[in-house]
Amino acid sequence: MQLLVNTLIAGSFAAIMATGLALVYGVLRVFNLALGQFALVGGYVTWWLVQPLGLPLPVGILGGIVCGALVSWLSFEIAVRPFYKRHPLLPLVSTIALSQILDGLIQLIFKEQTRSILIRAKEMVHLGSAVISMEQIKLIIFTVVLLSATAWILHSTSIGRRIRATVAHSQAAESLGISSALLHRLVFIISGTLAAIAGIYVGIDQNLTPVLGFTITIKAYAALIAGGKGNIWGAVIASYFIAAIEQLAVGIKWFGYYLPAGYQGSVALMLIIVLLLIKPTGLFGRTSRFA
């Protein structure tokens, strides 16, 4: 029971990151390696508004989200838009550069120190045999709401239909009059905003250090690829799946023995490799046809 709760906590965070990543990859076919830094921007701005400035938490969260959106918009204009039409791999390099610049800026502005958005002890709730904090319940519920909202936007609004059309076949979508420039910018900002929200999660539930960015990015990519590149729901399910494996790997006995905790991360990634060997398109990837 506790393991299920732990999975939900870890998975919610990963799912939000992966959704943004899958959106960007699905629509722009671009790898954004600065996503973890967008998350840190969100987390740190919220910390700054809540801790040193003493503003209420909701204001801080809003500020973090707005800043995350602004930074991702700027990043799109500077590091992605000028390059991605020329070659899909160019943004790979430019976003690595961007991630290092952002890392540097975060260290410069927020100093090299471990930060936590909420300092007081959390109110713990008992659910059967499991323990969970109020904050974590809110995070889990909020993720479900956020993901449902994304689903609604994708499936029931005109923007969503345009996004799905572009994912399905970008040239055909463009020939039908879907303005890709605007759509691409929008999708990139949405993904950055989702990352910022995920960063605020980390800041509330755990703590922030300026070196976290790359680790966050890599985990999101693992989910993206395991879920079938560009498939949003695949990425979401894969995020929860990876979280579940990570928690189960150390939490229960395997053949009478506990697995050493140091293998927690590797076990999940190993399973992804096995999965990709069996099904190279990922959990929910469509088998693409080359004609």
Add this chain to the structure above:
Amino acid sequence: MNKKLFVVSGALFFAACASNKDVIKIGTIGPLTGDGQSYGQDNLNAIRLRIDEINDAGGVNGKKIELVSEDAKCNGSDATSAAQKLVNIDKVAAILGGVCSSETLAAASVTEPAKMILLSAISTAPAVTDAGDYVFRASPSDANKGRELSKYFEREGYKKIGIITENTDFCQGLRTTVKNTMGSGASLAFDELVDQGTKDYRSLLTRLKDTDFDVIFINGQTDATNVEMVKQARELGIKQPFAGSDTSDSATMGQLAPEAVEGMRVINTSNKLGEGGADSFAAKFRAKYGEPKANLSYATLGYDSAGVLAEALKQVPTLDGAALRDALYNMNYAGAAGTISFDKNGDVVGIGYALKEFRDGKIVEIEDIEISLQ
């Protein structure tokens, strides 16, 4: 055009060589970014303070000391490149560092063949003892700290001991000594190794909760990971006491999770090292850099390591590596932390420990522990 460039760069090269004669370069290695930076910064600031004082007083044998600081991010590979740069490119006279034990052990593989002094202020892994003839340290080996922790567990009547260890040289060394020095009747009820930088310990701690144990030794490499272990353990309802070492002796932990760390006991070099009146090291450090980010003893030992090295450099104007080494072995230096000398392995003699406790988010020293050499 090319010729001109050649002449200009040649002139610059000779100019650089000429100016090198008037200064003694000392390298530093430590974490300036990343999770370990709080103690890396304290250490470096204190070294700077001591070097500035020496330079203001006329330098060493009339030469000013120039610091070349490298960021090794608390890991071996960055420390190796830092040491290579300092030895081969900057051609420093000696190196102060590393700070994390992984840094010191990796850097030693470069400095030892080059016969260069590597003097670490606060690396405490037992393996540093045998790292080389030119490797010294100003902080006692964890072989002592592990033993003192075991004795403390015995005194408190803790029989079933749990350890969560982050997978680094420093933490592994401490885990091994605690394991080997446990009193009769005591046993390890829980002994787990986690990846460096892990932040989500919930499932591991869920398992710990189902284990029957008396005390849990939080053995992480940095305060950023320790505070997560402690916080998540209390959130899951684990009630047993926590014990820690150097890396938990950090003011940051008290600020990040005051309720969770309340009552946690820590064994480390005393915070009062360097504390004193208006002329003390502590007063000078605070005036220039404010409160230490992790704890004062890291700064004090950094300050003394710079002082010891400068004293050795003064005795050996040729800056020859072997002569510097011998000078250090014969050193008896009255520093801010106490009288510092080195045993035959280059480990410090004369610095003890204190037992500390977190109270209301602050670290309070309960008693001094003198290291009994067994």
